[in-house]
Amino acid sequence: ALLRKMHAQSSGCVLRLAMLLAWAGFAAVASQIDPAIYARLLNNNFPMFEAVTTMLKSTQPSTVLDLGTGPGEPAVSIAKAFPSAKVTATDVQEGMLAKARVRAEGLNNIDFRVASADDLSQFADGSFEAVTMIYALMFVPDREKCLKEIARVLKPGGRAYIATWKNLKFFEMGMEIVAKLMKRTPPPPPINPMALSAPNSVEDLLAAAVDEVSVVSVVDISSDFFLGSAEELCDAALIIAGPYIKTLIDEGVTDAKEQFCQAWSQTLDSEGAHTEKGYFVNDNIAQLMTVVKARQEL
Numbered sequence: 001a002l003l004r005k006m007h008a009q010s011s012g013c014v015l016r017l018a019m020l021l022a023w024a025g026f027a028a029v030a031s032q033i034d035p036a037i038y039a040r041l042l043n044n045n046f047p048m049f050e051a052v053t054t055m056l057k058s059t060q061p062s063t064v065l066d067l068g069t070g071p072g073e074p075a076v077s078i079a080k081a082f083p084s085a086k087v088t089a090t091d092v093q094e095g096m097l098a099k100a101r102v103r104a105e106g107l108n109n110i111d112f113r114v115a116s117a118d119d120l121s122q123f124a125d126g127s128f129e130a131v132t133m134i135y136a137l138m139f140v141p142d143r144e145k146c147l148k149e150i151a152r153v154l155k156p157g158g159r160a161y162i163a164t165w166k167n168l169k170f171f172e173m174g175m176e177i178v179a180k181l182m183k184r185t186p187p188p189p190p191i192n193p194m195a196l197s198a199p200n201s202v203e204d205l206l207a208a209a210v211d212e213v214s215v216v217s218v219v220d221i222s223s224d225f226f227l228g229s230a231e232e233l234c235d236a237a238l239i240i241a242g243p244y245i246k247t248l249i250d251e252g253v254t255d256a257k258e259q260f261c262q263a264w265s266q267t268l269d270s271e272g273a274h275t276e277k278g279y280f281v282n283d284n285i286a287q288l289m290t291v292v293k294a295r296q297e298l
Contacts, residue, residue: 042071045135047223049074052161053081054131055290059159061085063127067117068092068151072100079110088128090115094162119147125155129282135200135286138164138195140233144209144264154293159216164196167285170225173271174237177246177263186244189224216290223286227279233268233277234261265298 003145008070016195031068052074060082066075066089075089091097097112104110105168115122115134117140132148140146150160165233171194180259188195196202206213234257238245248256 028131037186042073043108044225045073046225048119048134048163048288049077050128050220051221051288052134052163054128055076055161055288057080061158063128063155064130064132065120065123065128065153066090067115067131067133068139069100069112069148070096072103074134075100075110076103076107079104079107081164085109088113090117116140117150118142118154120149122268125152126155126158127153129155129158131158133160134143134163135165135193137205138193139161139191143196147209150215150293151213151293154213156293156295157294158293160213160291161288161295162202162203162291163221163286163288164198165284166220166287167283168193169238170227170237170281171266172215172268173237173281174240174264177260177267178241180263181248181253181259182244189240190243191239202282202287203255206291212294213291214294216292219288221288222285223284224280224282225284226277227268228237228275229278230265233279237264 024180028226051266056078062085064075064078064082064087066078066087069075069089069091070181072089075087078086079085088111089097089100089104090113091100092114096116097114100112104112109112113122117136132156133150137143137146175186175189196205228236237260240258241264245256245260253259268274268281271281273281
């Protein structure tokens, strides 16, 4: 596979922490994500949304399926960039799709469906020329089935674009603080954006799941995350730490939230993340993989 490096910087106009959770996934995880909070965090993902939209220009697909669209991206960006294309945006949460419909107001080439990424039974074989799945595969309960479903709904020669996180510095910082407070190694969080961060993790899943697709390219996208003001830091970080804080409180550490928030702020200060505009954590890395479905033999 062709390996390239591509770096994009976020605009700096974002509102808070780039948790950048995968938006599709199973209900037990997705239901923990507040659609309102999720929508506020969306802009930190735009380096990846822009990269996907740019890549689609090489094939000009007429039908696109966006899995785990959350509050509407990259589906809305794709619909705007390709006005003659038909874009179908899916998410497991109707609350997310409600946000997405607002973002898509005025567009007549996009529709929305409730669907889990590992059950695309409402779509026929070979329905789409392109499938996008941005920060979603990590949270799907049956990842191999999800990849099989993507291959099934792709037309022969169609392409899928799958993004996963490889290095999230703010996530690592938060988990280190949690471990210190718990005085033990915590289990992986129920919302774990790093579930597919190991080398070749997506490639291995593809090899195990489907034979009719092959990897075309792997691109690294680097993003700077705006975490917000000092007042906003703690609430955003608790998306990661919340379950652990609850465990500590249940164990009798009644001020666990206050301890975490203080340590979080101190850690970011020590890392030089505080600027006049707020808190930033730089150089977080995601992988964007492009795969193509084999064309049918004559």
